[in-house]
Amino acid sequence: MKKVLIPFIGLLVLIVLTPFILAKLMNSNIDKKISLLQKQGYQIKEVKKDIGYLSTKREFLVTINDKLKKRYHIDDVEADVILTFKNLPVTTANFDVEYKKLKLFNQTILSGYKFHLKTKDLKHFTLVGDDYKKDGLNIVGLNGNVIIDKFITKNINVKNITYKDNLKIDNLKLNFTLKSYNPIDFEGEYNLTKFKLKYQNIEIKAENAGEKFKNSFFKEYKFIDKFNADKFGILIDKNKYAVAKWNGDFNASYDKNFTRFNIDTNFAFEQSEYQNKILGGAEFNITSKIKRPADIFADVTIRVDKDLFESITSDLNPAVVKKYFKNYKTHFIFNNGEMKPYEN
Numbered sequence: 001m002k003k004v005l006i007p008f009i010g011l012l013v014l015i016v017l018t019p020f021i022l023a024k025l026m027n028s029n030i031d032k033k034i035s036l037l038q039k040q041g042y043q044i045k046e047v048k049k050d051i052g053y054l055s056t057k058r059e060f061l062v063t064i065n066d067k068l069k070k071r072y073h074i075d076d077v078e079a080d081v082i083l084t085f086k087n088l089p090v091t092t093a094n095f096d097v098e099y100k101k102l103k104l105f106n107q108t109i110l111s112g113y114k115f116h117l118k119t120k121d122l123k124h125f126t127l128v129g130d131d132y133k134k135d136g137l138n139i140v141g142l143n144g145n146v147i148i149d150k151f152i153t154k155n156i157n158v159k160n161i162t163y164k165d166n167l168k169i170d171n172l173k174l175n176f177t178l179k180s181y182n183p184i185d186f187e188g189e190y191n192l193t194k195f196k197l198k199y200q201n202i203e204i205k206a207e208n209a210g211e212k213f214k215n216s217f218f219k220e221y222k223f224i225d226k227f228n229a230d231k232f233g234i235l236i237d238k239n240k241y242a243v244a245k246w247n248g249d250f251n252a253s254y255d256k257n258f259t260r261f262n263i264d265t266n267f268a269f270e271q272s273e274y275q276n277k278i279l280g281g282a283e284f285n286i287t288s289k290i291k292r293p294a295d296i297f298a299d300v301t302i303r304v305d306k307d308l309f310e311s312i313t314s315d316l317n318p319a320v321v322k323k324y325f326k327n328y329k330t331h332f333i334f335n336n337g338e339m340k341p342y343e344n
Helices: 002-039 065-072 306-313 318-324
Strands: 042-051 054-063 076-086 091-106 105-109 113-117 125-127 132-134 137-140 143-148 154-164 167-178 185-200 202-217 219-234 241-254 260-274 277-279 280-289 295-304 330-337 338-341
Touching: 002 042, 002 054, 113 277, 219 260, 260 306, 277 306, 295 306
Parallel strands: none
Antiparallel strands: 042 054, 054 076, 076 091, 091 105, 091 113, 113 125, 125 143, 132 137, 137 154, 143 154, 154 167, 167 185, 185 202, 202 219, 219 241, 241 260, 260 277, 260 280, 280 295, 295 330, 330 338
16 A cells, blocks of 8 residues: 555655746746846846746836947837746746837837737747727737747738828738847848838838848848839829839948948839829849948949830930930949940
């Protein structure tokens, strides 16, 4: 009988102690991650700690130091974080986060915005944001996933974002990876169904648009960007300029002080709207070198379909058009304010 009771009692004790053991392990792991974040400049103050037998609840106030504010171009940020989990095997940790304030460019962007993170391993998080409607800003249907491992990767979906009558974004899908703790070492892409930005007398619209981008450091910083849109247009003082099937590439290299740039870009569109007429497309290829403050060089090649070319150049000096264009194509060099046709 004793031989039967001893392992049974041992198993019973182990079951009874499991919540204590798991709570200790989980909180120890969390404390290590908090310590790491504090070393990186995040100021995390624990305002309440309640570790019970079956559950744990901890509350934190999070801000960042001046170094991180400068790095991320944030004027001020303050968030409340409430962490809860059961002290049981295969537990789920819940992080309820509320941005008390997020200030960028001397303006409060978010105040009282709440989102929720769930994780079983403190590496893979599901994300759900509450709908936010305040001061003209609406964020509806935000959800996604976050992976915090060697890199930080975010997959975010938002049903729509609006700001008064100035901004509207529908069906935004964003994938973004921060490759290190350096905020300019990143890659990602986004796609959206509709975009509208209005500022004073200028309105920009796009449909089914997106970009893939990457910024990294080798001997110098390199930025690579591919962009596309089924429709893209600009309205200026009721004058509409629009293109369809627009896509292109943008490649740049630059030094850390932004004093020297090398830029290569090419883009094309299949159809255009100019002065309320549907016209053909065009291709642009530009290679430029910029050294501040005033050393600018650009090698530009433009090819334009005949009907678009004739509409654009109809009001220009024929002698100038003849000088720079041949068979609806131009190739010129721009060097510090002087533009010269390129002789092939």
